[in-house]
Structure formats: C-alpha cells, structure tokens
Amino acid sequence: MTTATNMRHDADEVLLAFARAVRAAGVPVTHDRSASFLEATALVGLGDVAAVRTAGHATLCAGPDDLHRFDQVFEAFFDARSGLPRTRPATPGRTSTATLPDAEDEGGEGGDAGAVVRARASAEEVLRHRDVAGLTPAEKARLATMFAGLRVRAPQRRTSRHRRWHRGQVDARATVRSSLRRLGEPGEIVHRRRATRPRRVVLLVDVSGSMSGYADALLRLAHRLSQAPGARVETFTVGTRLTHLTRALATRDPERALVAAGEAVPDWSGGTRLGETLQVFLDRWGRRGTARGAVVVVFSDGWERGDPTMLAEQVARLHRVAHRLVWVNPHRGKTGYEPLQSGIVAVLPHVDDFLAGHSLATFAELCEVIERA
Numbered sequence: 515m516t517t518a519t520n521m522r523h524d525a526d527e528v529l530l531a532f533a534r535a536v537r538a539a540g541v542p543v544t545h546d547r548s549a550s551f552l553e554a555t556a557l558v559g560l561g562d563v564a565a566v567r568t569a570g571h572a573t574l575c576a577g578p579d580d581l582h583r584f585d586q587v588f589e590a591f592f593d594a595r596s597g598l599p600r601t602r603p604a605t606p607g608r609t610s611t612a613t614l615p616d617a618e619d620e621g622g623e624g625g626d627a628g629a630v631v632r633a634r635a636s637a638e639e640v641l642r643h644r645d646v647a648g649l650t651p652a653e654k655a656r657l658a659t660m661f662a663g664l665r666v667r668a669p670q671r672r673t674s675r676h677r678r679w680h681r682g683q684v685d686a687r688a689t690v691r692s693s694l695r696r697l698g699e700p701g702e703i704v705h706r707r708r709a710t711r712p713r714r715v716v717l718l719v720d721v722s723g724s725m726s727g728y729a730d731a732l733l734r735l736a737h738r739l740s741q742a743p744g745a746r747v748e749t750f751t752v753g754t755r756l757t758h759l760t761r762a763l764a765t766r767d768p769e770r771a772l773v774a775a776g777e778a779v780p781d782w783s784g785g786t787r788l789g790e791t792l793q794v795f796l797d798r799w800g801r802r803g804t805a806r807g808a809v810v811v812v813f814s815d816g817w818e819r820g821d822p823t824m825l826a827e828q829v830a831r832l833h834r835v836a837h838r839l840v841w842v843n844p845h846r847g848k849t850g851y852e853p854l855q856s857g858i859v860a861v862l863p864h865v866d867d868f869l870a871g872h873s874l875a876t877f878a879e880l881c882e883v884i885e886r887a
Contacts, residue, residue: 570832647727668712720814722786789824816858826860842871
C-alpha cells in the first residue's frame with residue numbers, strides 16, 4: 515500500500531528530474547535552487563499546474579531570459595491536460611507516466627484525485643538523483659554506464675606566455691614587424707593575450723568504512739575526470755594510509771581501471787585517520803608541488819578517529835598550498851543534514867566549497883565547480 519511519505523518521495527524524484535532537465539536546457543539551476551523548488555511546490559500544492567509553473571519561475575530561473583527555456587521544458591516534461599488516474603512508478607529501462615500527489619492527498623484528508631500533475635520522466639533521469647549508496651546491484655550497473663555522459667572539462671590557468679588574439683593587449687613588437695614588412699606602411703594592429711594551460715586537479719578519496727557505500731562511484735568519477743581531454747589529474751585514497759592511484763586509473767576502460775585500483779588499495783573499509791594521511795600527503799607530495807596551485811577535492815564524510823585539531827591544521831596547510839580546496843560530503847545533500855561531525859566542524863573554516871556528493875547529479879555539479887575553479 516502506498517503511503518503519503520512514499521508518494522511525496524516519488525514526487526520529489528520527478529520534480530528533481532524536471533529541475534535537471536531545465537538545467538540541461540541552459541538554465542543555471544543549482545542544488546540550492548532545486549531544494550527551494552521542492553519547498554515551493556510543497557507549499558503551493560502539486561495539484562495546481564499554474565502554481566507549480568510559478569514556483570519554478572520563482573526558484574529555478576535566474577532572470578527573464580530563463581523563462582522561455584523553462585516554459586519549453588515544462589510543456590515537454592509535464593502533461594496536465596489529461597486526468598488519468600495515478601499509475602505505478604516507472605520500471606527500470608522504461609519511460610512511463612509518473613503521477614504526483616496533490617497537497618491534500620499528502621495530508622491524508624482526501625481531495626480531488628483528478629487534480630494531479632502527470633509527468634513523463636525517464637528512469638535514467640530519476641536514477642541520476644538517487645543516493646548511490648542505496649542502489650541495487652542492477653541500478654549500480656546502469657549508473658556505471660551513465661558516467662560517460664558527465665560533461666567534464668579541465669580547469670584552466672594563465673601562463674606567462676602570450677599568444678595572438680583578435681582583441682586584448684596590443685602586441686607592439688608584432689605590430690611594428692608587420693609594418694616593416696610593408697615598408698613602413700600602416701598595417702593591421704596585432705593583439706595578444708595570456709596563454710592558458712590545464713590546471714592540475716588532485717582528488718583525495720576517503721575509502722574508510724563509513725564511505726564504503728560511495729567508494730565505487732567516487733572512483734568511477736575520478737576515472738572520468740582523469741580521462742577528460744588535456745586533464746592533469748592525480749588521485750589518492752585516504753583511510754589508515756595514503757595510496758597513489760593515478761597509474762591504476764590511467765586505463766581507458768573504467769572496469770579494468772577499477773579492478774586495478776581495488777588491487778592497489780590495501781585499506782578498504784578500514785578506519786579513518788584523515789589528519790595523519792593528509793600530513794603524509796603534504797610532506798611527500800605537497801613539497802614536490804603536486805598540490806601547489808592545484809584544485810584539490812577531498813571526498814569524505816568527516817568521521818575522524820584521530821585528533822580533529824590535527825585535521826584542521828593539515829587542511830589549513832593544504833588550503834594555503836592549493837589554488838582552491840573543495841570538500842565533498844555524500845551526506846551534504848540529504849534532508850536534515852547538519853555539519854555536526856567533529857572532523858567537518860574542524861575543516862569547514864578552511865575550505866572554499868562544501869558540496870554534496872551522493873548522486874550522479876551532484877557529481878555533475880562538482881564537475882562544473884572544478885571547471886570554473
């Protein structure tokens with residue numbers, strides 16, 4: 515028997531899939547805007563199509579230019595013209611009709627069963643927003659194939675060298691040489707700008723027991739990032755010891771890469787000594803310049819067996835070396851989460867971005883943060 519809580523959960527998954535579709539259409543939908551959209555629809559009720567559209571305008575759209583794209587996606591995604599009864603949730607691998615409960619149904623006091631919003635959402639879109647730790651083996655296998663669809667681009671940094679460009683700073687030498695080739699006749703003014711090259715990305719993946727449900731997905735993400743064109747990615751696992759996985763993840767086949775990584779890591783599902791392992795990383799690799807000027811991403815839930823003070827000192831040290839420090843916590847995107855763990859409380863003052871990392875959709879947001887760093 516379907517309960518009001520399960521119906522609300524199914525509705526949230528469909529609404530998040532819609533927010534993802536709006537984002538794919540070019541509207542800059544962030545995690546915070548998606549959460550606000552869910553809250554707004556809960557207030558206005560899901561039985562009123564116009565109210566749902568207005569809630570989306572107010573929470574997902576950043577300006578007037580986004581409204582047209584939003585409306586196009588809304589019309590294609592939702593079909594409110596039919597009053598068919600509720601149907602079962604979509605089955606894996608099929609595109610089916612999922613029906614959202616209205617506000618009165620959630621309260622258990624009844625209401626007009628025909629006043630519903632019907633959505634056609636693919637099973638893959640819903641899967642993108644599912645917590646990877648709670649997936650079945652079959653769902654994990656489907657999700658593994660979806661990692662190839664992540665849009666990954668290496669972050670760029672400026673170099674001391676210049677290259678010709680159609681505008682920008684005037685290249686006096688090149689302009690004079692061009693004029694001399696014309697025997698002093700005025701010619702085209704040559705411009706130049708600073709050249710760019712890929713910035714190094716360093717990934718530190720916590721493989722302790724509390725992170726075991728996310729380890730496979732995080733290593734798949736690390737492999738996807740390392741395969742981006744021009745990427746300079748160094749991957750390490752942290753737990754009771756530090757393990758360098760860059761060579762193991764260099765194989766283009768993700769399945770072979772994960773097998774190689776599994777054979778290289780000796781401390782799967784062990785304890786967590788983040789402070790000590792970060793100190794080893796900084797002493798051995800930070801001194802060589804691996805982390806210096808790089809985008810450093812730490813994947814961890816913050817459970818620390820050691821002294822949180824030591825962890826805070828090492829994260830502060832890492833922050834001073836890195837160009838940008840991103841902390842990804844799988845529990846960050848869950849309802850009701852508060853950063854109360856001693857490790858998270860210790861590191862938050864020293865990180866530039868604190869992101870969720872529990873689903874493929876949040877991995878896509880992380881890729882954008884890395885690209886813009």
